Amino acid sequence: MKAETEGNQAKTIFLAASNGFEARYLFRSSLFHELKNAGLRLVLLVPNPEEEYLKKEFKASNIFIERLDIDRADRYLSRSRLQRIARVVRSYSLNPKGGSTFLDDKTNTRIEKRKNKIYQTLVDLSIWGMRHSRLLRRGLVAAESNIFRPSFHKPLFDKYKPSLVITPSPGYQPAETFLLREAKHHKVKTVVVLTGWDSSTSRGLEGAQPDGIVVWSQVMKEEMVRLHNLPVHKIFVGGVPPFDIYFPGNNTIPREELFEKYGLDKKRKLLVFGTKSPATYPHQYLMEVLAKAIQDERFLYPCQLLVRLHPLHIRPDFAHSPAMSRVMEQYQALKESCPFIFYSTPSILSHKLKMDLPWSEMTEMATLLKHCDVLVTLYSTIVVEASLCDTPIVNVNFDPPSEYGNGFFPYRSIEVDQKQPQNLRILNSGGSRVAYSEEQLIDAINEYLRDPSSRQEGRRRIVQQECGPTDGLAGRRVAQYIMSFIGKS
Numbered sequence: 001m002k003a004e005t006e007g008n009q010a011k012t013i014f015l016a017a018s019n020g021f022e023a024r025y026l027f028r029s030s031l032f033h034e035l036k037n038a039g040l041r042l043v044l045l046v047p048n049p050e051e052e053y054l055k056k057e058f059k060a061s062n063i064f065i066e067r068l069d070i071d072r073a074d075r076y077l078s079r080s081r082l083q084r085i086a087r088v089v090r091s092y093s094l095n096p097k098g099g100s101t102f103l104d105d106k107t108n109t110r111i112e113k114r115k116n117k118i119y120q121t122l123v124d125l126s127i128w129g130m131r132h133s134r135l136l137r138r139g140l141v142a143a144e145s146n147i148f149r150p151s152f153h154k155p156l157f158d159k160y161k162p163s164l165v166i167t168p169s170p171g172y173q174p175a176e177t178f179l180l181r182e183a184k185h186h187k188v189k190t191v192v193v194l195t196g197w198d199s200s201t202s203r204g205l206e207g208a209q210p211d212g213i214v215v216w217s218q219v220m221k222e223e224m225v226r227l228h229n230l231p232v233h234k235i236f237v238g239g240v241p242p243f244d245i246y247f248p249g250n251n252t253i254p255r256e257e258l259f260e261k262y263g264l265d266k267k268r269k270l271l272v273f274g275t276k277s278p279a280t281y282p283h284q285y286l287m288e289v290l291a292k293a294i295q296d297e298r299f300l301y302p303c304q305l306l307v308r309l310h311p312l313h314i315r316p317d318f319a320h321s322p323a324m325s326r327v328m329e330q331y332q333a334l335k336e337s338c339p340f341i342f343y344s345t346p347s348i349l350s351h352k353l354k355m356d357l358p359w360s361e362m363t364e365m366a367t368l369l370k371h372c373d374v375l376v377t378l379y380s381t382i383v384v385e386a387s388l389c390d391t392p393i394v395n396v397n398f399d400p401p402s403e404y405g406n407g408f409f410p411y412r413s414i415e416v417d418q419k420q421p422q423n424l425r426i427l428n429s430g431g432s433r434v435a436y437s438e439e440q441l442i443d444a445i446n447e448y449l450r451d452p453s454s455r456q457e458g459r460r461r462i463v464q465q466e467c468g469p470t471d472g473l474a475g476r477r478v479a480q481y482i483m484s485f486i487g488k489s
Contacts, residue, residue, distance in 0.1 A: 011486045012162040016045040016068050016179055020311065020349070020356030022168040024242055025195040027058070028359050030475025031241035036060065038483060043160055045153075045179070047071075048352035064160070069152040073174040076150050083148045086140060087174075088123060091204030093130035093137055094227040130205075134229050137205055145208055149181045157186045163486050164188065168195040171207020180208035189485045193238075193478065197381045197466070200224050201421045212485060214238045214478050217468040219425065236481050239474030240467055245366050246388040247472030253367040262342045268304040269449060272372040274382040277312045281378055282411060284330045285400035286441075290376070291338045293442050300449045304340040307331075308368060311346050311355040344368065374448045376441070379417040383426055387462040388470075392448035392455065393432040395423075396441060425465065431458030 013035065017023040026032060027044060035042060044058060045068035054065055077083055130136050152175075162183075170192045171177035183190045190210040194200065200215065200223035214236050215221050221235045245252070259266055271290065275283045287307060294303050313324070335341050344364065349356040365385065369375065375386045376394045386393050399413050417423055426432055433444035433455065447454055463470055469477065 010039060010041040010062065011164075012041040012043060012160045013482070013486075014043050014045055014156070014160070014162045014165040014179075014183075016165070016167045016176060017353070018047065018068065018070060018168070018173045018175055019354045022195050023353060023356050024362065026166065026168060026193065028362065029241035030244040030473075031193075031478050032475075034475050034479035035482065036063065038479065040483075040486075041160070043156070043162065045156075046353050047175075048350050051350055051352070053349050054353075066156055068175050068179070070173075070175045072150075072152050073178050076152075076178070077174045080148065083144070085123065085126075086144050086148075087207070089126045089130055090140065090207065092127045093140075093205045094201075095134070095137070095229055096131050137229065141206060141209060145181045145184065148178075149185060150178055151182060151185075153179060153182055157182065157188070162188055164482065165190045166482065167192055167210075169199060169203065169206075170210055170213065172199070172203040177207035180210060184208070191482055191485055193482075194220070197384065198420060198422050201227065210234070212236060212481070214481060215468075216240050217466055219465050220468075223421070236478075237468050238478035238481060239469045239471075241475035241478055242362065243385065243388060243467060244472050244474050245362055246370075246385065247470075252363060252370055255371045258367050258371055262306060262344070264306070264342065265302075265304055265340070268302045268340070269299070269373040270371065271303050271305045271445065272368050272375050273305060273307045274375060274377040274380055275308060275310045275313070276378050276380055277310055278324060278327055279312070279410075280412060280417075281414060282327075282400050282404040283307070284327065284334060285404045286376070286396060287331070287334055287341065289438050289441065291334065291341060293445075294340055295338070298442050300446050303373075303445075303449075304342065305338075306342045306344055306368065306372070308344045308365070309346065311348060311357065314345065314348055315355055316351050373452070374445050376445070378414060379420070379423045379426075383432060384462060384466045387431055387459040388467065390456060390459055392452060393459070394441060394444040394448075395426070395432045395434050397434050397436050398438070422466070426462060429458045429461040429465065431455055431460070431462040 015026050017026055023046070039062070041062050041064070043064045043066055045066055046054065047068050047070045048054065049065045049067045058065060130140065165179060165183040165188055167176045167180055167190070169176055171180055180190050191212040191214065192210040193214040194216065197216070200220045206228065212234055213224060213230065215224060216239065218237055221237050224230045224235050225232055264270060273286065273290065287305070290305050293299060294305065313328070331343065335343065346357055346361050349358055369382070369386045369389045369391050372391060374392045374394060375382065376396065377383060378396050383393055383395065397414055397418055427434060433447065435441035435444050468474070
């Protein structure tokens, strides 16, 4: 795709995405449509600009697709030991006065995993100093930005002369870090639109200082101030553009169409199990628990189970591994023995833009949550989406018996997830039942089958505290904030 002629004065914005989740937020939400319709020239920076599906989907006179050079960024990082050390230190250097016990646990876990004693001691001392000095934190980011600033994308800056660069994080991925630093070198304004629910707490200190940051909610804004020491005036609470689909006027699939698509029984209650990465928990264990409860008629009403597979189940580097093959074989065997179990498998568009999903998958997820009777999950963003649908939620908080490991993956305890700040907020909201055993899981589902309005007020609190403004206009609001920087560039 060729750039517009020099005579065209349309302002240009770079939008970068390293993976499919970021693409969902920046390219396939109401935010993107607002920017596209504003007469701006949008340059999408992705690791796979040559793939035909992108060219077809984003074919428009004001949209261009270029390469986000992830490979060169990774090679640069591999050759610079000092930059790698700085990244490690930053990832554990959030302000401990922010009051997050999860940050302390994370740091202690790293300190216990020592190999080279001298090297690790120096790293640990650096982390300690950074965690206790705002001046050191700011100084490290400034020093890195000046010393480690490769010009991978200089030809793109020269070609398009952007007025603004937008990234999905303040430098948690190498390519995004270097792009933000390069933009500063070219005196181009930068805005970070945080795409992850845990972006403010679990990814460490930013790799570059943007001119503005868009967060989901007031809670996330306070975390960016407390933990990152960012100035309040740089942070904008915009809501969550991908979640605009959950509000009236945005289409989802009718219940009848959903049931027909999967061959579901209209006379049975629908339980949806939202999985996570297959490397973090043996999901087949919970599937078996739920299947046995259905078979033994332990629920108040006849039920059926639809399992929504996380995209990582079919990501190429997972899907073709012997471990993942064995996991999928177990899933299939369970389906064959239990005809009331169904699977919803997402469609993956690209191997290079990892876990890139079509817009139809966003609609699919919203439809499942809207029409199911109970959601069972393992501490995931899906909890927030279910709350937007006022769908009853059960968070599982118990580990499987040891035999479920089978050497497939080094599974971790679910308590690691439970301790994360965003999940603690969910627990404190009262909007989710937490099951600490198989019996409690069955009891929790029955509570909701008996009374779907149970914990409704808690679900409303989740929406209020986690989603920011909830009027279905997040995309428009964030777009207006972004465009306010065009005149400042």
